Amino acid sequence: MATARLRIGVACENLSSKSGPFCTLMAKSNSQWKEVGRTEVIRNSSSPAWATKLELNYNFERREKVKFVVQDQDMQLLGTLSVTLGTLVAAPGQVYRSIIKEGSGKRGCFIITTENITPAAKKESIENKFTSFIRNGTALNFAVAIDFTASNGEHLEPESLHYRSKPNGKNSYTEAVRALGQILEDYDADNLIPAFGFGAVVPPSQEVSHNFFLNQHPTNPECLGVEGIIAAYTETLAKVELFGPTFFAPIIKYMAEIAKNNQDGRKYYVLLIITDGVIQDFKQTKSAIVDASHLPLSIIIVGVGEADFTEMEALDSDERLLQSNGRTASRDIVQFTELSRHAKKDGTWKKAALAMDVLSEVPTQLVEWMENNGKKPFYS
Incomplete structure (x- = not known):
């Protein structure tokens, strides 16, 4: 190379x-x-x-x-x-x-x-290939999963990460979604974004769910754009009970099954998980990521709050490919960042820097999957 x-x-x-x-x-x-x-x-x-x-x-x-x-x-x-x-x-x-x-x-x-200071042809290699796929028939399909576990704090308490401040109703989760919203909407062709929650007691069953539709629709998790996600999140937050434990594997497996059924190169999936910290199914999550590494899927984890994100860093296997039960991932599909790194002193966010940090590896991951599977831009 x-x-x-x-x-x-x-x-x-x-x-x-x-x-x-x-x-x-x-x-x-x-x-x-x-x-x-x-x-x-x-x-x-x-x-x-x-x-x-x-x-x-x-x-x-x-x-x-x-x-x-x-x-x-x-x-x-x-x-x-x-x-x-x-x-x-x-x-x-x-x-x-x-x-x-x-x-x-x-x-x-x-x-x-x-x-x-690389010659332009080399510098733009991945960028040009990524752009060629996006312009010539490959659609990026984003999905968002939000952490509803009790470790966030009761949502009516000001200390909670889910607390909606007055009068604008903002919190760490809404700001994380909005900070990335413009990028998601620019790249997601139909602007219909599946949105999920995990770790809450959900009506009417009143059982803990680690993968429920944020809009409460029985069969379709899609929300219309970022504001549709925020509206669904607001309504659901008032109806569910924050609980736990924090499991990532169920939602990763759900998205992997969708990606498994769409491997012709016309769709590439990006799952954005917004969470407050430590997960309780670390081994199962590693296994799910290794299983998904051969599929057209990337996983972006955004950490909110001040928790210990050591395990999130471990899933972001930049230095060597992730391993689980003697198996090695076929490629790196996870990117992690802490939202607090992009906070301004006035309480707002450096949105452009956050979006760039979070999405920086997606072009390489998409191109890598396409080339590993012999895919070429459809209309080039």
Whole structure:
């Protein structure tokens, strides 16, 4: 596969030390982190912007992570940022901001800018193939699944992630749907988006369901656009009891069955799961993902709230393909992001950056499935 090159600019804000910060770029080599570039030291600055641009050779087909490590001259760790190449490559020139989570705990952030210096034909390889499929007969079909488990908190309590603030009725779940809504509606050809809930006691059976139609229709889960999803969510939230446990496998298996029956290349499915954290069927979920990896399906997990999302990161198998019961996934189909990474100080969201982060791997995943299964654009 052809090798390309990325030029990366790095800056930080609100570091915990002014003692000569510098940044090191690390990449994986034979499962070990190796230094591939280092900036100069900037003295007496807690918000350095390094003049040295870090350069990285990469293979466009691979979705490995790189790591930015900031230290001071005393080798004190000030912050780290891990990010996939797919995210960095997705939009050259884009500024990525990410909260520093290590070090002193101060809420500084990384600011990453990228410039793809690959010849245009190589740089646009995946992008052009993806566009060709979408323009020539392949439809993206999105579905949304929302977490209704009790770990979110009772929806009438202000601390709950499901609490609808007055007068606009917003919460983390509605904002996650709306933040991605424009992208979903732009790509989803008919604007009819299946929407599901999981982890609630649902009438009239009053039993816990891990896969119920958000619009409460007996046979058709489709909602008209993003506002249709929000309306169905609002009505359902008032009728169900938040319960649990949190299971992902049932909804993944449901979507996999749909994808299994549509493998002619005319439809590619993207399941968006919005959740508050830890799942109780991790092994079953891994197995369901491995089973689905040979189907025209991608899974995007968006974490809301401040829970431990370690398991979500484990499902997002960027460094190596997911394994379950001695089986290995045929490709990586999961992308995970935390909604809080894209929050502004005024309570709004950096919607463009969130959408780009969440959807950055879909073009590669779609093209990979098409090529693995000998599919070509229908009308080209």
